[in-house]
Amino acid sequence: MTRALILLLAVSVGAGVLFVRGCSGAVPELVSARMRGTVVEAVVRNRGGGEGTIQVDFRLRPRAGGAPLLHSEKATLRPHETVRIEARVDGARGDEQVDVELDYPPR
Amino acid sequence: MRGLIKRVISEPGAETPKAFALRVRLLGLTYVVLFVACCAGEVLLALKGKLLVTLAQRSNVETLTIAFLMVFYGYLAAVSAPGAFGAARIVVFAVRRRLARDLVAERRRQVEVLGQRGDGPWAALAKAVERSDGLPIRFELRDDAGVHGAIEVQGARVSQVQAFRRGSADLLAYFVRQMSDVTGEDIPIVVWGQIDDDEGEKYLAQVEFARALQRHLQAPPLWPTVSLRPEQIEELGRRLRSITPCLTDDALLPDWEYEAEHKLPVIPEPLGLVSLGRSTKRADPVAAMGFATLIVLLTLAVVVLFVVRPPWVPG
Numbered sequence: 002m003t004r005a006l007i008l009l010l011a012v013s014v015g016a017g018v019l020f021v022r023g024c025s026g027a028v029p030e031l032v033s034a035r036m037r038g039t040v041v042e043a044v045v046r047n048r049g050g051g052e053g054t055i056q057v058d059f060r061l062r063p064r065a066g067g068a069p070l071l072h073s074e075k076a077t078l079r080p081h082e083t084v085r086i087e088a089r090v091d092g093a094r095g096d097e098q099v100d101v102e103l104d105y106p107p108r
Numbered sequence: 109m110r111g112l113i114k115r116v117i118s119e120p121g122a123e124t125p126k127a128f129a130l131r132v133r134l135l136g137l138t139y140v141v142l143f144v145a146c147c148a149g150e151v152l153l154a155l156k157g158k159l160l161v162t163l164a165q166r167s168n169v170e171t172l173t174i175a176f177l178m179v180f181y182g183y184l185a186a187v188s189a190p191g192a193f194g195a196a197r198i199v200v201f202a203v204r205r206r207l208a209r210d211l212v213a214e215r216r217r218q219v220e221v222l223g224q225r226g227d228g229p230w231a232a233l234a235k236a237v238e239r240s241d242g243l244p245i246r247f248e249l250r251d252d253a254g255v256h257g258a259i260e261v262q263g264a265r266v267s268q269v270q271a272f273r274r275g276s277a278d279l280l281a282y283f284v285r286q287m288s289d290v291t292g293e294d295i296p297i298v299v300w301g302q303i304d305d306d307e308g309e310k311y312l313a314q315v316e317f318a319r320a321l322q323r324h325l326q327a328p329p330l331w332p333t334v335s336l337r338p339e340q341i342e343e344l345g346r347r348l349r350s351i352t353p354c355l356t357d358d359a360l361l362p363d364w365e366y367e368a369e370h371k372l373p374v375i376p377e378p379l380g381l382v383s384l385g386r387s388t389k390r391a392d393p394v395a396a397m398g399f400a401t402l403i404v405l406l407t408l409a410v411v412v413l414f415v416v417r418p419p420w421v422p423g
Contacts, residue, residue, distance in 0.1 A: 002112065026418040054423025077423060106166050106421045108158075 025051025027078040029103040036061070039093045043086045043101045047078040054078075056107035057086055061097035070097065075107055117368055117395040118388050119297075121278060122285035125350040131278065132358045135394050136198050139191025139361065142401040146185035149408050153178050156415050163414060166421040177407060184400055187364065191397070194360035201356070215253035215356070219272075222359050228257060228268030228275020229363070230301035232308045233284065235332040236263045236315055237295070239341065247283075247345055251352040256359075259283050259348070264315040264331070267301075272359040277302060278392055279355070286347045290340045300390045302365040366396045 028049030035042055041059045054077045061070040072090045115123070121131025153160065153174060164171045201218050208214035239245055245261035257270040259280070266284060268275040277300060288295045299308035318331035336344070368391035374382040 020419075021413065021417060024420050026420040028417065049417060051417070051420055053418075053420050075423065104162075105418055106162050107423065108162050 022050070025049055026053040027051055027055055027105050029055045029078060029105055031101050031103055032083065034059075034099040034101045036093065036095050036097055036099055037087075038095045039091070040087050040089050041072065041093070041099055043099075044083065045076070045078070045086060045103060046083040047081055050080045052077070052079050053105055054107055056104040058102040058104070059088065059090070060100040060102070061090060061093055062100065063094070063097050069100075113388055118390045118392060119278070119281040119285060120392050120394050122281040125347070125354075128278070128282050128351045129354045131392075131394055132198075132354050132361070135361050135397070136191070136195035136357070138394060138397045138401055139188045140195045142188040142397055142404060143185055143192035145401065145404045145408055146181040146188065149181040149404065149411065150178060150185065152408070152411055152415070153181070156411075159415065159418070160411070163418065163421065167419070177411075180407075181404065184404060188397065190362045191393075194362065197360050198357045201360075212252050215353075218356055219254045219256070222272040222356065225257065225270045225272060226274065228271030229277040229280060229365075230265060230267035230308070231277070231280050231284070231297045232299040232301070232311050232315075233264045233266060234296045234298045235293070235334050236319060236329070237261050237266075237287070237334045237336060238263075240335045240337050245336065245341070247348050249348060249352050249355060251349065253353070253356070256352055256355040263312070263319055265312050266297075272355075274363060276355070276358050276363055277365055277390070278363075279351075279358070281392070282351065283344070283348065286344060287334075287336075290343050290347075291334055291336065293334050295334060298389075300365065302363075303367055303390055362393075364393045364396060366391045368395065 026049070027047045028051070030046045030048050032044040032046050034044070041061060043057060043059070045055070045057070054075055057074045057076060059070075059072040059074070061072070063069070070090055070093055072088055074086055074088050076084060076086050078084060121127045157174070160174050161171055163169070164174060204218070205211060205214055237245065247259045249256040249258060255270070256272065257268055257275065260267050260269055266280055268279055281297065284295055284297055299311050301308045315331050319329075322328070322330045368388040370386045372384040373380065374384060376383075
């Protein structure tokens with residue numbers, strides 16, 4: 002009985018470890034963000050060993066005040082990969098302050 | 109298997125005075141861990157609700173599972189809160205005893221704090237028990253700090269009387285186990301009054317009928333009966349005295365009594381063709397709350413894992 006329970010526990014722990022290794026998603030982290038003319042650019046690093054599609058929400062705040070410009074992109078990250086995500090935002094002046102929000106999984 | 113179930117689920121701590129004391133400490137610790145884990149679970153679900161709902165929606169898991177977990181944690185937090193409070197008081201009482209100049213006076217004060225006495229739990233035995241000298245069987249639970257009630261045996265009924273805070277069913281389990289040990293006869297508890305009092309009263313009425321018929325016929329015992337000799341009574345009294353100091357701590361912890369049922373659906377519902385099951389009349393709070401704690405910790409670990417390392421979901 003005790004041996005069976007220990008075996009069950011070992012199998013469960015092993016399956017759990019395999020699941021975490023094989024089925025983990027991305028853990029996105031923002032490295033930098035800036036405006037390049039009307040193009041907004043974000044460098045994102047995947048801290049995790051998993052992969053998955055992330056959602057990138059750009060929020061461009063005009064320095065002179067006023068309502069921010071919103072733009073969303075989706076990108077698929079591979080394990081431990083650093084990528085650059087660019088998007089042309091119509092109506093942007095190029096001097097806005099860039100706020101970036103990363104979501105995994107995308108909402 | 110029956111012995112293992114008894115030791116782990118229905119009567120843990122009934123074997124020796126040391127095991128009884130260990131059970132009280134383990135129960136206190138279990139209540140604290142359960143309460144803290146449930147509160148942590150509620151906070152985590154509330155703070156990370158958006159992530160968990162998204163995961164549930166994208167992985168085809170019922171979102172209601174999160175609501176179920178919130179209710180589950182909330183219910184167990186409510187159930188374990190008095191136990192966690194009792195465990196905190198046990199620690200405070202132990203510190204006070206350690207610092208006290210007059211230990212006996214301090215212990216008396218602690219017994220007084222327990223408040224009103226009342227009827228404790230009762231159970232029905234498979235065999236009637238009587239003294240060989242015909243006197244009533246009553247064991248007073250007394251030590252230098254005072255009286256912690258008494259255990260009475262009338263036929264097949266064993267009960268704790270004048271108990272603090274509704275008493276402790278595990279005390280009865282300990283007593284019956286020691287009685288089996290001293291007499292060398294197997295005397296199982298077949299009904300627990302706190303769990304199924306109607307069935308217990310019905311059973312005890314049958315036992316009393318058999319004993320009345322025996323007296324009327326002046327025949328040998330009709331119902332299986334165990335006779336306790338004076339030296340066995342003395343030994344039982346000694347074994348009860350050895351756990352009496354633990355009864356103050358035991359009284360501070362709530363005594364949640366449940367039945368236990370273990371089911372293994374080999375071919376699960378909705379087909380439900382084969383299902384293995386086993387039930388136990390009583391699950392000691394150590395087992396019931398211990399398993400609840402394990403499940404809470406397990407689910408909490410999964411939630412924490414999903415927050416720290418979200419699983420892959422289709423984009």
